[in-house]
């Protein structure tokens with residue numbers, strides 16, 4: 001800005017200050033400092049009042065020229081800085097709508113969930129009703145009602161999570177048998193199944209403290225071992241294929257009489273014998289005819305009706321089905337491991 005004749009030192013300094021302002025806010029502060037109600041220009045104009053008319057006119061001309069210069073400098077600097085600040089903001093806040101987004105992390109269905117759903121589906125197709133039961137059970141439902149009185153060695157066999165009496169974390173899904181029978185109120189036939197978590201103090205390659213069981217119960221008149229074998233065979237074939245065979249081996253469970261372990265032909269070697277099965281057979285589930293005392297605890301008369309029950313470890317099914325050597329990875333939540341089962345599709 002050209003300096004006008006008669007301009008003042010302070011006005012010259014003001015123009016330099018305005019030109020050096022770095023932000024719009026600085027410009028505004030300078031405007032107040034010079035042109036505000038208490039500003040330098042205002043004060044100088046006010047001070048003219050005491051001058052003689054001639055001097056006042058000359059002084060007025062100088063001050064008005066200074067004021068005009070300052071106003072123009074302020075406007076110009078404000079314009080320059082506003083543009084610069086806008087350009088800077090545009091650059092900083094630039095949003096590129098063509099950039100690819102962040103893809104969401106897709107989950108997959110847990111292998112145990114796949115197997116559980118599959119087993120539930122098989123049982124429903126065989127005419128069973130799926131029931132649930134509490135994981136926090138009383139000792140009566142978990143042991144006594146299932147023919148395991150207080151001194152029964154089976155209560156040690158299960159290394160149980162005992163809670164404040166009379167509660168335990170259920171050691172098997174079998175308490176559901178008692179609950180289902182008592183709720184049925186003697187009605188026949190009774191065909192129920194359950195799938196749920198159970199708890200024992202086990203922790204090694206093939207045992208976890210929490211594991212899932214699938215259990216089926218049938219009560220009716222004239223139920224015998226052929227019925228048990230027929231249903232078990234149907235379930236095994238549905239899950240592992242139509243060429244599967246099963247065999248029953250005598251065993252012992254407190255809540256069934258007689259009791260039988262069920263073996264199925266090894267799905268890996270088709271019964272020829274391999275590293276996993278050695279004999280061509282794989283032990284898959286426990287079963288038997290419902291013990292008369294268990295029927296009584298469920299409100300049925302064992303002289304009139306009979307029944308069978310079988311229980312299967314869901315993780316065991318998953319291990320056989322997916323060829324797993326270890327059970328623990330199923331509960332370690334390693335997404336890479338769990339995603340490997342995507343290949344099985346609906347399974």
Ligand SMILES: [Zn+2]
Nearest residue numbers: 266269274277
């Ligand atoms: Zn085999």
